[in-house]
Structure formats: structure tokens, C-alpha cells
Amino acid sequence: MxxxxxxxxxxxxxxxxxxxxxxxxxxxxxxxxxxxxxxxxxxxxxxxxxxxxxxxxxxxxxxxxxxxxxxxxxxxxxxxxxxxxxxxxxxxxxxxxxxxxxxxxxxxxxxxxxxxxxxxxxxVKTESPQYLFVRSEYKMVKIAVADIDYIEGLVDYVKIHLLNSTRPILSLMTMKAVLEKLPSEQFSRIHRSFIVPNMNVKAILNKKAELISGKSIPISSSNQDFIDEWMKQSFTNR
Missing domain, CATH: 3.40.50.2300 (Response regulator)
Structure with a gap:
């Protein structure tokens, strides 16, 4: 086309x-x-x-x-x-x-x-998007979905933390808006301030998600269903 x-x-x-x-x-x-x-x-x-x-x-x-x-x-x-x-x-x-x-x-x-x-x-209707497009520093930035470590919400901004990068991408948008751009089957909002890729969660301990990068992300009480879903996915993927 x-x-x-x-x-x-x-x-x-x-x-x-x-x-x-x-x-x-x-x-x-x-x-x-x-x-x-x-x-x-x-x-x-x-x-x-x-x-x-x-x-x-x-x-x-x-x-x-x-x-x-x-x-x-x-x-x-x-x-x-x-x-x-x-x-x-x-x-x-x-x-x-x-x-x-x-x-x-x-x-x-x-x-x-x-x-x-x-x-x-x-x-988008036929396959999961491989890239996320956001505006940052007056330009459109293309981010590979597979490179996302986690996303952090900061009032009107989001910080997109990437694997193998110490510099996050800052974009003026809401957590709801960025979540709508991501494949729903691959990402979960586990806290009002955090979105994580499901496959990057290697363990859950004391209401915290331990990511493969070593980062520990809190799971809010209103998102406890994520734990059950993560356990089901982990069992299915064995």
C-alpha cells in the first residue's frame, strides 16, 4: 500500500x-x-x-x-x-x-x-506492533518494543527505560496514552506509575516484580491480578 x-x-x-x-x-x-x-x-x-x-x-x-x-x-x-x-x-x-x-x-x-x-x-489489527513511536525533544522517536525495560510515569510525562541503555526517553504523554500504543498481550500496568513487559518479569517477591535487568518494580494492590496472569503465562511457556 x-x-x-x-x-x-x-x-x-x-x-x-x-x-x-x-x-x-x-x-x-x-x-x-x-x-x-x-x-x-x-x-x-x-x-x-x-x-x-x-x-x-x-x-x-x-x-x-x-x-x-x-x-x-x-x-x-x-x-x-x-x-x-x-x-x-x-x-x-x-x-x-x-x-x-x-x-x-x-x-x-x-x-x-x-x-x-x-x-x-x-x-495494528492483524499483528502486534514491533515499534513504539513517541515524540521526544521535538522529534519523532522510533523505539523497538523488544528494547523496552519498563515505563515510568511522571505526572504529564513518561520515562521509557530501555535495555542496555542508561538514558531513558522522555515523552510528554500520559501512562494511558502510551499503554494504548503497546501490544496489550505483551505489556501490563502493574502500578499507577509503572508499565512492564510481561516477558521481562523473571520473579515476583513481596509484591514486587523483579525484571531481567535487575530493576525491582512495585505491584499496587489494585493490580494484584497481574500476579495470577503472570504465573499462568509462566506455566504455559514452560
Missing amino acids: KLRCVAIDDEPLALSLITQYVAQFSKLELLQTFNDAIEGAEFLANNSVDLLFIDINMPDITGLELVENLSIKPMIIFTTAHKKFALDGFELEAMDYLLKPIPFDRFSRAVIKAIDYFDLKNN
């Missing part, structure tokens, strides 16, 4: 470059390009689009305003010559932010993230 793409930029040379870059990816189908933002907005309102490349600084309406007013938002990759717009772009949950002049390798990394995310969304 190809990603249906549209590019909007008031600079013809920028549109030409994006057209050339998109042509290098068999997974992408460029439906249309627009140098007029209003015409582009009308097309988006009447057509199904998966990925939008859009300049931020345009006359009549900015790329930020256009995206903000879309009733159905595709994945967004902003392109601009101005770094100052980066934060605003990510507040609109952009997939990535490319600074002009855009080198192909940087464009490629942004597109691969979009393709991976697209495939994840379309395969």
Missing part, C-alpha cells in the same frame, strides 16, 4: 526538489503539488491524503494555520527556511521538520519515519 502524498510550497524550486526526492521512494505516490496554499487546502478537504509536505512561511495563509484548520489531518512533514518555527510545528504533532535547503539524506530519514508509522497503523 502506497502513501498518498501532497506537497504545498510557494517556491517552485522547493516543489521541484520534493518531487524529485519523492520519486526515489516506491512506497510514495505524489498526488499533487501546489504553490498556492488555498488551492492546496481545498484539495486536502476533498481528497484522502496520507502524508503532507508543507512549507510554513507562505503568503495568504501559513502552513501552520493550514494544518491547524484541517478537519482530518494526514501525517505532516513541515519544510521551512526558519528554525524559529520548529516548536510550533511539533506542537501540531508533525512527523518531522525539515530545514531548507533540504539534503536528501535528511529527507529520507523523515520519510522512512512516516512510512514506518503508516505501516504500523495499518498492521
Whole structure:
């Protein structure tokens, strides 16, 4: 399945470059390009689009305003010559932010993230996702589900601790939101502040889950059912 793409930029040379870059990816189908933002907005309102490349600084309406007013938002990759717009772009949950002049390798990394995310969304009903996508430090981060040691909740943030890494990934999201992104049969919330991969629990002692990494995670009284489920899984997998 190809990603249906549209590019909007008031600079013809920028549109030409994006057209050339998109042509290098068999997974992408460029439906249309627009140098007029209003015409582009009308097309988006009447057509199904998966990925939008859009300049931020345009006359009549900015790329930020256009995206903000879309009733159905595709994945967004902003392109601009101005770094100052980066934060605003990510507040609109952009997939990535490319600074002009855009080198192909940087464009490629942004597109691969979009393709991976697209495939994840379309395969979620048939198979367990292998990757978790979160926003951290103004960029979209791809995390292999198998690399997660445990997840810790900190008010409005989550800390995703990884195996073989001393630096956790910090993301502005709730525990409920991150749990919904994970395969339910592989992860459990055992405490209001902790989510663990079931297979990484090697022992349970004194209402604490001992992980293969050596970390000890408390199991709250409201999540005691996890102990029974873990024991059943452990017995079944012998």
C-alpha cells in the first residue's frame, strides 16, 4: 500500500526538489503539488491524503494555520527556511521538520519515519506492533518494543527505560496514552506509575516484580491480578 502524498510550497524550486526526492521512494505516490496554499487546502478537504509536505512561511495563509484548520489531518512533514518555527510545528504533532535547503539524506530519514508509522497503523489489527513511536525533544522517536525495560510515569510525562541503555526517553504523554500504543498481550500496568513487559518479569517477591535487568518494580494492590496472569503465562511457556 502506497502513501498518498501532497506537497504545498510557494517556491517552485522547493516543489521541484520534493518531487524529485519523492520519486526515489516506491512506497510514495505524489498526488499533487501546489504553490498556492488555498488551492492546496481545498484539495486536502476533498481528497484522502496520507502524508503532507508543507512549507510554513507562505503568503495568504501559513502552513501552520493550514494544518491547524484541517478537519482530518494526514501525517505532516513541515519544510521551512526558519528554525524559529520548529516548536510550533511539533506542537501540531508533525512527523518531522525539515530545514531548507533540504539534503536528501535528511529527507529520507523523515520519510522512512512516516512510512514506518503508516505501516504500523495499518498492521495494528492483524499483528502486534514491533515499534513504539513517541515524540521526544521535538522529534519523532522510533523505539523497538523488544528494547523496552519498563515505563515510568511522571505526572504529564513518561520515562521509557530501555535495555542496555542508561538514558531513558522522555515523552510528554500520559501512562494511558502510551499503554494504548503497546501490544496489550505483551505489556501490563502493574502500578499507577509503572508499565512492564510481561516477558521481562523473571520473579515476583513481596509484591514486587523483579525484571531481567535487575530493576525491582512495585505491584499496587489494585493490580494484584497481574500476579495470577503472570504465573499462568509462566506455566504455559514452560
